[in-house]
Amino acid sequence: MGRRGLTRSEIIDATWDLAAQRGLAAVTMRSVAEQLDVTPMALYRHIGDKQGLLDGLVERLHGEIPIPDAALPWRERLTLLAGGIRAVARKHPDLFPLLFHRPAVTPAAQRPRETAYAALREAGLAEDDVVRAERLLSTFILGFAASEAGGRFGRLDAEAEYAYAAGLIEMILTK
Known part of the structure; x- marks a missing residue:
């Protein structure tokens, strides 16, 4: 013990590996x-x-969501962002629910939200509506993605269910 040169990134990597192997309940200092x-004290300087540790996992999950090119049309950016979220949920079904329990507090974790805000502004939403619309979209997408990754749809065609719901949401947004 007493290794020198520890970084926040190494700590988050170890936390990620531990959570992936043994579950979130196993994550302790x-x-x-x-x-x-x-020693546990060696972590506090880097991670608090x-x-x-949990904020780092949220950051890592959000960091896996591909951010679409800002030059793309707003609808396409939102569609790609949603697809990226669904892919992360399928890839990490045991860690993904952490996004329901913890806010995105680091700048890196907030990138997907900021991307959605920009697309919604470009879609013509009033500034007062951007945050509320993003919350609606993210709640739907996170919930759908977690349900899909958890097998909730069973034999239903998840793509068809998603397309139906996305169509309803687009209708609301463009009203």
């Missing part, structure tokens, strides 16, 4: 420190506390 062969 002590267990992450054991993964890194350091357990909440910082």
Whole structure:
């Protein structure tokens, strides 16, 4: 123990690996420190506390969502963003629900939201409506993605269900 040169990125990597292997309940300062062969106190300088570990996981999940090119039309950007969120949920079904329980507090974690805000502004929504519309969209997409990754749709055609719901939401947004 007592290794030098520890970075926030290494700590988040170890936290990610631990959560992927043993589940979110296994994530503690002590267990992450054991993964890194350091004392728990060595983590505090870089990450704060357990909440910082969880914020790092949220950042990592959001960081896997591809950000569409800002030059694309707003509808296409929102569609690609939603597809990226669904892909992350399918790739990490056990970690994805963390996005329901923790806010995106780091700048990197807020990139998908900022991308949606920009697209909604371009769609012509009033500034007062942008945040509310993004919340509606993200709640739908996160919920749909988690349901899809968890197998909720069973034999239903998830793509057809998604297209139906997305059509309703677009109708609301462009009203």
